[in-house]
Amino acid sequence: MKLKNILVVVGLIAASFASCTDIEEQVYDKYPANEFYGSPEGADVALAGVYARVGGNWDGVGYAGADNGWYDLNSMSADEQVIPHRNTGDWQLDFARLYLHSWLPTDLIVNNTWNWLYSAVFSANLAVEQLQNANAEDSKIAEAKVLRAFFYYLLMDDYGNVPFYTENNITVDELPQISRAELYDFVITELEDNVETLATTKGGTYYGRFNKWAGYALLAKVYLNAEVYKGTAQWQKSLDAITKLEEGGFSLHSGATSDTNPLGYEYYELFGDVMPEDETILAMYVTENIVSRNIYTVRSLSGPHAQEVFGFSGWNGTIVPTAYYNAYADNDIRKAQFKVGEQPGNISYSLEVSSLDNPGAAPYAGVRNMKFYPVAPLDGAGASNDFPIFRYADFMLMKAECYVRLNNAAAAKPLVDAVRVRAGLAALAVAPTLEDIYNERAFELNWEGHRRQDMIRFGTFLDANDYRGVSEAYRTLFPIPTSALDANQNLEQNPGY
Structure with missing residues (x-):
């Protein structure tokens, strides 16, 4: 079993950050609640x-790793991936509607994301209450508040004006x-008030948790998009938060060739099992069939291709749109993640995709992606690749963006060059x-x-593509x-819907 951050055990809660091999029984229900939650355990x-x-x-539960939730909502409404309806009748139309910017308020993925985020806010509120009532360590209370700010940041980013509550003693109809x-003001205040109090530990029991550096990463993200959220740009404040983040000592992971990595480069270790500490700021922990799952390669590859390579059938789903794939230079090591043409299993992926919805794409139309090359334990339901929520290359490019927007492009150049x-x-x-x-963010962070979020901030989200015209602003x-x-x-619908 991998030693990471929090082992979530389904059933009666028995979680410990210290070790997932310590099986000594702890009878927690004999302790008063305040005494229990006030202890480190x-x-x-x-x-x-x-x-x-x-x-x-x-x-649709969770940040990433599975399907029909937050990840699909935010990725397939952009230009980097889509699951086309197939002309054989396979795949629901929700994914194509996201790419075509024709989603509806009743769509499954829109609902799932909303429900997940509010269940997460409820859990965070509960943790804040438990920890405060027990006079727990300040760093633990701060961690719960930063987690809550993270979920509200995602709600603000996706839905705009939303229900808000910080205590669970209110019914849904009264929110x-x-x-x-x-x-935005609440999220900024919560982060500014709590990030400095977070633990500075990296890795070990803090793998996958909000330490001080991950907290500053979140603060930098919120400030980066301040003009979208509130109408006033905060480039310098985002830059300042990234400077604080860099005190954690992060660097780019190696991009050297590798005889052991299936995709040929050490770069792809960033998307495997235990993510490298040099570049990873915050990761989502995955052990398939135990905690979460990562479906992204198995969902992309066709059945025969995955069967030949991994021993189980793929889902023949997600593709990379042609224009996105063609934008990569042939000598870019990041192009190794894509598969097009003849493949094991006696199939061939075509570059062009004529239709996403009606009549849909041919069975093997579309470039496939193996960025998250499956790691064990794995099966037809997914793999155990962890997922990078924040990594340093992202923040180097964010820093470069802030410099350019502040009229200091010379300071941005070494940052962009290092990634390239x-x-x-x-x-x-x-x-x-x-x-x-x-463009570099598109190549690096696909x-x-x-x-x-990038497309909205740069003003390209509504642009026409090969499958639709210009979208209306409310999208x-x-x-x-x-x-x-x-x-x-009490709720009012967003304009346009």
Whole structure:
């Protein structure tokens, strides 16, 4: 069993950050609640209940790893991936509707993401209450509050004006709706008040947890998108938060060739099992069939291809749109993740995809992606690749973006060049433009859940593509689900829906 952060055990809570091999029985229900949650072990149990909400699983639960949830909503509405309906009748239309910007307030993935995030807020509220009532360590209370801020940040990013509560003693029909700007202020205040108090431990029992450096990473992300959320840019504040993050001592992982990595480069260790500590800031812990799962390669590959390579059938689902794939240079090591043409299993993936929805794509149309090359334990339901929520290359490019927006492109150049050179490309001939940084983020961070947010910030999200015309402006927000409106008459739908 892998030693990582929080082992979530389904059933009676028995979680420990210290070791997943210590099986000495602890009879926690004999302790008064305040005494229990005030202890280091009890505080970690309270936090475990919140971290359990992060990992992806069936029915749209979690940040990433499974399907029909937050990851699909934010990735397939961008330009980096889509599951086309097949002309053989395979695959629901929800994924194509996301790519075509024709999603509805009743759509499954829109609903699942909303329900997951509010269940996560509920868990975070509970943990904050338990820890505060027990006078737990300040760092543990801060961790629960930063986790809650993380979930509200995701809600603010996707849905805009949303219901807000910090105590669980309120019914759904009474939840007040606050503006996106008000929620932005809350998230910023929670982070500014608590990030410095977080633990500074890296790895070990803090693998996959919000330590101080992950807290500053989240703060930098919120400030980076401040103009979208509140109308006022905060490039310098994002830059300042990244500078604090860098005190954690992060660097780019090696991009050297590898005789052991299936994709041929050490770079792809960033998307395997235990993620490298040099570049990983915050990871989502996965052990398939125990805690979460990672379906992304098995969902992309066809049945015969996956059967030949891994010994189980693939789902023949997700593709990389042609224009996105063609934008990569042939000598870019990041192009090794893509599969097109003849493949094991006697199948061939075609580059072009004529239709996403009606009549749909041919069975083997579309480029496939193996960025998350499956690691054991694995089966036809997924693999055990952990998922990078925050890694340093992202923040190097964010820092470069802030510099350019603050009219200091010269300071941005070494940051962009370092990411490019790691990928086997030449350094830029001149200082980067915003377009250079936007493109580099597309090459570096594809399939990691950042693309929709990037496209909105850079003003490209509504642009026409090969399958649809220009989208209407209201599509930069998702609708509040119809089920949520039915449950709470206080809520107002986002304009356009």
